[in-house]
Amino acid sequence: MKNDEPRDWMWSEAIEMLTRAERLHRQFFQPRQATPQVVWEPPVDVLELSDQVLILVALPGIDPDQVEVMIEGHALLVAGWRSAPPELRAAVIHRLELPQGRFERRVPLPPGVYGAVRRSAANGCVIVSLLKVA
Known part of the structure; x- marks a missing residue:
């Protein structure tokens, strides 16, 4: 969903890209509690x-x-x-x-x-x- 205002459109695109990047980072490096210490996968x-x-x-x-x-x-x-x-x-x-x-x-x-x-x-x-x- 794109807004007519260029600044609003750029801001929403930036937020969407950051959200995708966070999701990918969590997917590849998932911290989890499997032992008494925190581990990553x-x-x-x-x-x-x-x-x-x-x-x-x-x-x-x-x-x-x-x-x-x-x-x-x-x-x-x-x-x-x-x-x-x-x-x-x-x-x-x-x-x-x-x-x-x-x-x-x-x-x-x-x-x-x-x-x-x-x-x-x-x-x-x-x-x-x-x-x-x-």
Whole structure:
């Protein structure tokens, strides 16, 4: 719904864009109370191939060896901690959007039996590879 007044139209467009941005931010970085401490959930992609399932977890700057990965029932639990960079103590902060602290993400898995679990990193993602057992 657009108003005839240019200033009113621009203001309503700006409010609408901010509302969309907030909704997207909440969708990708949902804080939740799963343990006594507050945690955040990184976004994931789940890809099924003929011999494996790949879970790409958006965790830029996180060492895959520092990420806990375990199969619990029919889900994969990915958890860990993102520490604030040491430069943060002396920095003038202009923007701080990357979530810090404990993260957890429980990802439902496609039906099947899985064997080896491997972790690697590429393009800002921790990649969890679950080999299918025939």
